[in-house]
Amino acid sequence: MSMESGSxxxxxxxxxxxQRKSPVKKIIPWFFVLLCGIGIAWFGNxxxxxxxxxxxxxxxxxxxxxxxxxxxxxxxxxxALPTAQKALGIxxxxxxxxxxxxxKVLYTLALTHRYQNKFSEAEKEYGRILAIQxxxxxxxxxxxxxxLYEMASVFISQRRYVEAERLLNQALPIFEKxxxxxxxxxxxxxxxxxxxxxxxxxxxxxxxxxxxxxxxxNRLVHLRGAGVTRKKTVQEGTRPxxxxxxxxxxxxxxxxxxxxxxxxxxxxxxxxxxxxxAKKILExxxxxxxxxxxxxxxxxxxxxxxxxxxxxxxxxxxxxRRALNIRKKTLGPDHPLVAQSxxxxxxxxxxxxxxxxxxxxxxxxxxxxxxxxxxxxxIIVMVLNNLAGLAEKQNEMKKAAALKKRAKVxxxxxxxxxx
Numbered sequence: 001m002s003m004e005s006g007s008x009x010x011x012x013x014x015x016x017x018x019q020r021k022s023p024v025k026k027i028i029p030w031f032f033v034l035l036c037g038i039g040i041a042w043f044g045n046x047x048x049x050x051x052x053x054x055x056x057x058x059x060x061x062x063x064x065x066x067x068x069x070x071x072x073x074x075x076x077x078x079x080a081l082p083t084a085q086k087a088l089g090i091x092x093x094x095x096x097x098x099x100x101x102x103x104k105v106l107y108t109l110a111l112t113h114r115y116q117n118k119f120s121e122a123e124k125e126y127g128r129i130l131a132i133q134x135x136x137x138x139x140x141x142x143x144x145x146x147x148l149y150e151m152a153s154v155f156i157s158q159r160r161y162v163e164a165e166r167l168l169n170q171a172l173p174i175f176e177k178x179x180x181x182x183x184x185x186x187x188x189x190x191x192x193x194x195x196x197x198x199x200x201x202x203x204x205x206x207x208x209x210x211x212x213x214x215x216x217x218n219r220l221v222h223l224r225g226a227g228v229t230r231k232k233t234v235q236e237g238t239r240p241x242x243x244x245x246x247x248x249x250x251x252x253x254x255x256x257x258x259x260x261x262x263x264x265x266x267x268x269x270x271x272x273x274x275x276x277x278a279k280k281i282l283e284x285x286x287x288x289x290x291x292x293x294x295x296x297x298x299x300x301x302x303x304x305x306x307x308x309x310x311x312x313x314x315x316x317x318x319x320x321r322r323a324l325n326i327r328k329k330t331l332g333p334d335h336p337l338v339a340q341s342x343x344x345x346x347x348x349x350x351x352x353x354x355x356x357x358x359x360x361x362x363x364x365x366x367x368x369x370x371x372x373x374x375x376x377x378x379i380i381v382m383v384l385n386n387l388a389g390l391a392e393k394q395n396e397m398k399k400a401a402a403l404k405k406r407a408k409v410x411x412x413x414x415x416x417x418x419x
Contacts (some may be wrong), residue, residue: 017146019213032138058213061090065105072375075385077116084108100136103129103143104223110150117395142185145174149189154198157353161200168193179251184271188311195313195352213312217275252295257283262302271310276302297337301344320345336376339368343383352392362387377414381407 003179064087071080088105095101110125126147133144148171153166168189175185190213197206258281265274282299289295303320331337346361366383369375384407391400 007052024146024328026090057094061087061094061105065108068105068108068112072112072115075115075389077112077233081109081112081116084112096223098132098135100132103132103181106132110154114154114157114390117387117393119154119158122154123151126154137348140174140177142174142178145171145178145185148174156192156196156199159199161196164196165193165200166365168196182216182219184310187213188408190216191311191313201355208312214315217310217312252288255281255299256295259298259302262298266306266309271306275306275310278306292326292329294327294330297323297330297341300326301341304344304348308348308351313348317345317352318346320348330392334368334371336372336379339379339383340387342368343379343386345389347386350386355390357396359387359388362390373386377410382416384410 008186067082068087072076084105088102088109089097091102091105098116106125106129110122111131113119113122113125130144130147130151132143133147137143148167151165152167154172155161155167172186172189172193175183179185190209194206196199197203197209216228220235258277261283262274262278265271274389282303283297285293285296285299298379300319300323304316305325307313307319308316320341324338324345327335327338327341330403342361342365346365349355349358349361349393362383366380366387369380369383384403388400388403388407390399391403
């Protein structure tokens, strides 16, 4: 019995020893849990901080890009360029070098370099944009077509007409697939292609393309006008052509009251309606006032403005010339509206790269404006800036800087701000 009880006691002691744990052994599992918690919290906090930093950097890049666009619009190229470059650097660090968001900033950089006549830099940036867009959206996306169009403009500025034509012919089927056979974008590409053919000495090709553009524009105006009439017929239940609004202005007074409407339609993106109404107004003036009346010159100027912005520079040039001749004959060579027409024609010549013809027109316009007893300083500033832009395109940077300085001095007087 004593031996048996002794062995029981030993078993009980061993059992108690197994049941008892040291304080260290008890702490270890909880310590492990604590370490895991700290690790999870640390990594989570680090990820959160990275996420916050990422969003903050993106917002800063967007802010810088918006600032660079504003500076570019104000022709402050020396400030716009580093601002856009800084925005690009941030986005490259945050998103990588092939993210579609980079294309917007690269476009601003390319445009800035174009205005500075640094075409090789602009070409590189457009090439990079093209690669990003083709990877992200495919080679037939409209954004690719737009970049091809812009890149072709750079080649035209460098007189590399064959390369420009190749790019424009690549862009054309992209727009045709997207929009069909008749569309504003297609007309713009064809207009630029015609200009390239003309500048490159390929006059037969240029003529054929220009005829195609003119026919397309006429179809667009006719179809859009007819579409408006049909739409009104469905909505109001009237017979086609019965509404006075669709007929447009009928009298000279009605035409005068609608004179400012075509530019507003253009700014609203309604290009075809704008041209249609501007032509109707011009027809009324010519019919009622004769082809040499100052109001006809105003109608021609409005129509030329629309064609200029449409990219049909040859047609715009013809209208601006007619307006200038009418104003010289009816108002005299020193009238402010003659100065306006000279400036308008100079801008179209500059857009076509006809710098030698544009310069004298800008200088004549400035001379007329400065002779006035009470000159319109706002218009003088505009003409000075146009002359500065022309000087930059001809790499006459000192001359451009002097003209800009003159414009700033006048502008500061107008605004009352001493710069």
